[in-house]
Amino acid sequence: xxxxxxxxxxxxxxxxxxxxxxxxxxxxxxxxxxxxxxxxxxxxxxxxxxxxxxxxxxxxxxxxxxxxxxxxxxxxxxxxxxxxxxxxxxxxxxxxxxxxxxxxxxxxxxxxxxxxxxxxxxxxxxxxxxxxxxxxxxxxxxxxxxxxxxxxxxxxxxxxxxxxxxxxxxxxxxxxxxxxxxxxxxxxxxxxxxxxxxxxxxxxxxxxxxxxxxxxxxxxxxxxxxxxxxxxxxxxxxxxxxxxxxxxxxxxxxxxxxxxxxxxxxxxxxxxxxxxxxxxxxxxxxxxxxxxxxxxxxxxx
Numbered sequence: 001x002x003x004x005x006x007x008x009x010x011x012x013x014x015x016x017x018x019x020x021x022x023x024x025x026x027x028x029x030x031x032x033x034x035x036x037x038x039x040x041x042x043x044x045x046x047x048x049x050x051x052x053x054x055x056x057x058x059x060x061x062x063x064x065x066x067x068x069x070x071x072x073x074x075x076x077x078x079x080x081x082x083x084x085x086x087x088x089x090x091x092x093x094x095x096x097x098x099x100x101x102x103x104x105x106x107x108x109x110x111x112x113x114x115x116x117x118x119x120x121x122x123x124x125x126x127x128x129x130x131x132x133x134x135x136x137x138x139x140x141x142x143x144x145x146x147x148x149x150x151x152x153x154x155x156x157x158x159x160x161x162x163x164x165x166x167x168x169x170x171x172x173x174x175x176x177x178x179x180x181x182x183x184x185x186x187x188x189x190x191x192x193x194x195x196x197x198x199x200x201x202x203x204x205x206x207x208x209x210x211x212x213x214x215x216x217x218x219x220x221x222x223x224x225x226x227x228x229x230x231x232x233x234x235x236x237x238x239x240x241x242x243x244x245x246x247x248x249x250x251x252x253x254x255x256x257x258x259x260x261x262x263x264x265x266x267x268x269x270x271x272x273x274x275x276x277x278x279x280x281x282x283x284x285x286x287x288x289x290x291x292x293x294x295x296x297x298x299x300x301x
Contacts, residue, residue, distance in 0.1 A: 007289075010281025011299045014262030018047045018300050022080075026073050037062055040080070048232045050267030057083050057266075081297045084266055088293035091275035096220040096249070097130070101179045103187050103212055103219050106252075107205060107242055108226035110141060110193040113254035117226050117280060118188055119151025120288035121252075126157055130185040135175030136161040137168040137208065138190045148190050154285050158182070168192060169207045176215045202245040209246060222249045224277060229256040232264050239272050250277035253291075257281045262300055 008015070021043040029036045037058055044054035060083045061076070070076055095104070104121070108114045115138075122132045134152045136159060138144040145161050152159040160175035172189050179187040191208060194201050212221065225248045227235040242248060251274055256262050265276060276291040 006281050006287065007279070007295055008299045010257035011262050011296075012257075014047075014256070015300045018043065018263060021046065022077070022301065026076075032065055032071055032076055037065075044263070047263035048267065049263040050233065050236065050271065053087065053267045053270040056270065057087070060086075077301060081301055084297055084301075085293045087266055087270045088276070088296070090269055090273045093250075093275055093277050093291050095222055095277060097125070097186055097222070099218065099220045100183075100185050101133075101187050101216065101219055102185065102221070103189065103216055104222045104224060105189050105191065105208065105212065105246075106224050106226060107191050107246065107248075108193050108252075109238060112193070112226045112228040112231075113280065114138075114193055114226045115144065115147045115151055115190060116283075117224075117252050117254060117278070117288065118148060118190055119155050120280065120285055121224075121278065122152065122157045122188055123155035123285050124288065125186055126155055131183070132157040132186045132188060133175060133179045133182070133184045134159050135172050135187060135189040137171040137175075138192045139164055139166045139168050139171060140192045140194065144190070157188075158184070168204055169211050172208050172211050173215065176212070205242075205245050222277075223247060224250050224252050225274075226252045226254060227268070229253050229262055229264065233267075235264055236268055236271060239268060239274070243272065248272075248274050250275055252276075252278040252280070252288075254280040265296070 025039040025043060041054050041058040044057060045051055061080055064079050070079060106114055106118050118134060122134055125132050134148060134157055136145045136148045145164060149159055160178050162171050175187055192201055192204055223246050225242055227238060253265060253276055269276060278288050279291045280288045
């Protein structure tokens with residue numbers, strides 16, 4: 001099965017919700033008028049896209065309908081997709097791993113699929129010819145190190161680990177030295193994910209960032225925030241919390257195959273102007289791909 005087919009299947013619940021509601025709106029209207037646009041706006045809000053973003057999309061759609069004299073249902077849907085795509089295309093979806101080594105710091109609260117995402121991204125990079133090292137720097141959560149070790153083995157990548165309870169920044173320091181000594185291309189760092197409103201978690205991230213910037217000052221660096229698609233609007237709050245401490249360069253969306261709330265992607269990107277870099281739609285190691293806004297929107301509308 002190609003990734004687009006996986007994406008369509010994975011986003012089936014979201015598509016059923018949004019498409020069904022949109023088709024329901026068109027079934028009740030004979031012409032494209034203000035009432036129809038109001039109904040479409042309500043569908044977007046109910047699909048977890050968020051109020052502000054939904055209003056913005058419909059305002060742009062309204063302007064286009066007037067300007068281009070759009071009257072056909074399919075043309076309205078096409079224009080709707082295009083307006084959403086404009087909001088999703090806020091930056092490159094490519095990872096910046098231009099230096100050797102490059103660093104990818106992976107952050108997110110517990111339970112979002114952080115460790116799984118690390119394994120899948122590491123696997124993607126290894127298959128593209130990169131030598132990858134993973135740092136098991138989530139040393140606070142019970143069994144976190146063992147979990148990342150399983151994924152490192154699956155992805156056939158080296159792992160730097162220390163006993164549970166070790167200072168996470170010291171694990172990252174050791175992993176940087178190992179990466180340099182072994183001429184690896186990419187270092188991926190797991191991090192702790194206790195509740196994002198706890199100051200000590202954010203302090204820990206700041207400390208890790210400081211070590212990376214000191215030891216690898218000229219390396220390209222990605223900070224990927226992993227978000228669970230099933231949490232809907234709560235995911236937007238998580239982005240805001242992490243943005244206060246670290247410069248997020250990209251978002252990894254997980255568990256979209258289990259939710260009808262996939263529309264939240266559009267609200268997250270619009271509100272934060274951070275691109276989605278990866279999207280996960282399944283449990284297998286190959287079930288993660290570089291985000292493509294056109295494919296994503298075709299899969300839900």
